[in-house]
Amino acid sequence: MSRQALAFILFLALAIAISFPATCPTAERNIYLAAVTGENSGGVFQLHVEVKPGNGTIYTSINPKTGFSTQESEEAAANYAFSSTGIARKDCDVLYSMNGDFGTDSVDGPSAGGAMTVATRAALLNRAIRQDTVMTGTISQDGKVGEVGGIIEKGIGASDAGAKYFIIPTPKIHESILLSSISKTKDFHAIGVENLSEAEAILFSGYGSVFASNFTQESKPIPAALPPIKLDADLGRFSLIAKKVVGELQMKVFTAYPPGGENEETARLADYFSAEVMKYNSLLPLGYVFTAANSAFLLSIDVEYAKIGDSGVDLGGSIDDVATCVGAIPQIGKTKENMHWAIGSNLRRIWASERLNQTLEARSEQGGYATLRDLLFVNSWCGISGGLASQANEIGGTAANESLLAALASRELLSAKEAFSSSAKTDYDALWHLQNAQDANQSGDFGASIYESAYARVMQSASSGNVENTTSAAKALLSTPRNSLWGKIYAGHGAYLYYDAIDKGFPPDDAYKILKYSQELDRVSSEIGDELLKIPQDGAPAQEQGGEQTPVPCAPYPLPEQLLIIAFSLALIAFSLYSIRRFSARAKGGW
Numbered sequence: 001m002s003r004q005a006l007a008f009i010l011f012l013a014l015a016i017a018i019s020f021p022a023t024c025p026t027a028e029r030n031i032y033l034a035a036v037t038g039e040n041s042g043g044v045f046q047l048h049v050e051v052k053p054g055n056g057t058i059y060t061s062i063n064p065k066t067g068f069s070t071q072e073s074e075e076a077a078a079n080y081a082f083s084s085t086g087i088a089r090k091d092c093d094v095l096y097s098m099n100g101d102f103g104t105d106s107v108d109g110p111s112a113g114g115a116m117t118v119a120t121r122a123a124l125l126n127r128a129i130r131q132d133t134v135m136t137g138t139i140s141q142d143g144k145v146g147e148v149g150g151i152i153e154k155g156i157g158a159s160d161a162g163a164k165y166f167i168i169p170t171p172k173i174h175e176s177i178l179l180s181s182i183s184k185t186k187d188f189h190a191i192g193v194e195n196l197s198e199a200e201a202i203l204f205s206g207y208g209s210v211f212a213s214n215f216t217q218e219s220k221p222i223p224a225a226l227p228p229i230k231l232d233a234d235l236g237r238f239s240l241i242a243k244k245v246v247g248e249l250q251m252k253v254f255t256a257y258p259p260g261g262e263n264e265e266t267a268r269l270a271d272y273f274s275a276e277v278m279k280y281n282s283l284l285p286l287g288y289v290f291t292a293a294n295s296a297f298l299l300s301i302d303v304e305y306a307k308i309g310d311s312g313v314d315l316g317g318s319i320d321d322v323a324t325c326v327g328a329i330p331q332i333g334k335t336k337e338n339m340h341w342a343i344g345s346n347l348r349r350i351w352a353s354e355r356l357n358q359t360l361e362a363r364s365e366q367g368g369y370a371t372l373r374d375l376l377f378v379n380s381w382c383g384i385s386g387g388l389a390s391q392a393n394e395i396g397g398t399a400a401n402e403s404l405l406a407a408l409a410s411r412e413l414l415s416a417k418e419a420f421s422s423s424a425k426t427d428y429d430a431l432w433h434l435q436n437a438q439d440a441n442q443s444g445d446f447g448a449s450i451y452e453s454a455y456a457r458v459m460q461s462a463s464s465g466n467v468e469n470t471t472s473a474a475k476a477l478l479s480t481p482r483n484s485l486w487g488k489i490y491a492g493h494g495a496y497l498y499y500d501a502i503d504k505g506f507p508p509d510d511a512y513k514i515l516k517y518s519q520e521l522d523r524v525s526s527e528i529g530d531e532l533l534k535i536p537q538d539g540a541p542a543q544e545q546g547g548e549q550t551p552v553p554c555a556p557y558p559l560p561e562q563l564l565i566i567a568f569s570l571a572l573i574a575f576s577l578y579s580i581r582r583f584s585a586r587a588k589g590g591w
Contacts, residue, residue, distance in 0.1 A: 067108025229287025
């Protein structure tokens with residue numbers, strides 16, 4: 001046959017294929033997925049997918065009953081599977097059903113989306129699925145495998161069920177630590193994936209194919225152009241706290257990962273932690289004391305998981321210990337000289353108390369390891385609050401009457417609420433801080449309320465996308481030196497984030513937010529100082545140092561404005577409680 005004839009035949013075949021697209025097959029596939037079944041436990045269940053010629057209808061089993069989130073995942077899985085295989089969805093019906101003892105008659109959540117998509121594509125493409133592999137993860141419109149909760153509980157459930165591989169979204173460090181501990185005693189490997197093709201490379205492989213866990217945490221270097229910051233009296237005092245936090249992290253790492261690690265995975269984690277500790281120690285003399293302390297704070301929580309290993313979690317005992325720590329945080333005698341150190345301590349106390357309450361409320365809805373992580377945050381905030389309180393007490397000074405800040409706190413709170421009411425998109429971390437500001441204002445912690453209101457307003461406004469060029473905006477903020485304690489502290493952190501983003505070629509959005517907040521801290525610190533110099537209107541003497549503070553009523557507003565504030569506050573509180581309950585796991589950490 002001539003080349004011309006062969007080319008004509010191939011062209012004709014292609015034209016026929018285009019004219020008559022792939023038809024809907026009749027096929028069934030099974031895939032295993034993991035779910036959280038209890039506070040410290042998970043289970044493995046079978047997802048059954050059936051495709052057959054039809055009119056584009058998606059069916060879902062009613063045993064167990066599926067919630068709206070699961071049904072949305074089924075639709076997203078079908079849409080991606082058909083569009084990616086070139087088979088017209090309108091010509092196919094799809095049936096999804098789940099089998100297993102869920103301990104309940106209903107299931108809901110988006111975490112099965114990835115497995116649904118793989119199984120649907122396998123049915124359409126006539127591909128076999130490995131049955132020694134379990135998967136969890138959401139699915140996006142572009143085939144990305146997204147984050148889910150309860151990774152540890154699901155991993156334990158998968159290993160207990162005899163799974164060899166557990167496919168998950170790219171894990172966080174503490175998840176890597178705990179999952180790697182399971183591999184010490186079992187032929188079990190958790191593998192992080194970013195997209196569907198990476199998951200299918202495993203699930204569509206033959207049983208002779210072997211895969212290894214791919215936890216590759218990498219310590220990022222300090223930005224090359226990072227300029228040093230001169231340590232003045234404020235930053236020098238704060239550096240004492242930062243050095244203590246970094247030193248405690250260093251001891252935790254040495255204890256958790258002594259020389260001669262148990263296996264390759266733990267050796268990689270040990271190298272990562274050690275490199276991070278070295279980086280934080282090098283940041284301290286450069287003046288980036290908050291960056292070093294905050295990073296060490298967060299990493300210390302991750303290292304705590306190395307102590308757990310493959311042991312169980314005593315949540316009851318942990319809750320009691322943390323509650324005792326929060327209850328023992330001392331009230332500080334505020335003075336004109338230590339006011340901002342005291343406010344910093346009070347803020348961490350408020351964060352710790354609020355997160356503890358939310359954790360106890362959400363305990364039954366999230367896995368035990370997620371609850372433990374929340375408790376570790378609370379415990380760390382408790383310790384930081386005590387460290388700042390010690391510095392405040394050491395400074396001492398002339399007694400201050402915090403009730404003089406009541407009117408300023410009310411104005412800042414109102415300004416923060418207006419930022420939310422004028423924005424179409426809510427920043428839920430900012431909303432959490434706004435709720436804290438309201439609670440602090442009601443309890444008479446007016447300084448803490450002012451700080452939290454400023455943070456909530458800045459973050460909510462920045463999240464609204466009003467700044468088109470964050471690079472130039474952040475650069476302009478960097479050019480102005482700060483003069484308040486926390487303004488200088490956060491300005492240094494904002495500078496680090498700026499140079500780090502520029503070094504990596506990213507827009508410095510986070511740096512702009514922190515730098516803007518540092519500017520606001522200068523402003524409110526100055527106004528706090530001005531208010532503390534005023535004489536109370538009722539002629540009452542200034543509060544004695546170390547005495548209890550008595551909140552005073554806010555300055556009265558005209559009746560229409562007062563009614564508006566009350567109405568808005570009630571609506572916001574209702575929305576906050578709903579949103580915080582739903583999104584509490586997304587609240588940002590750090591201090």
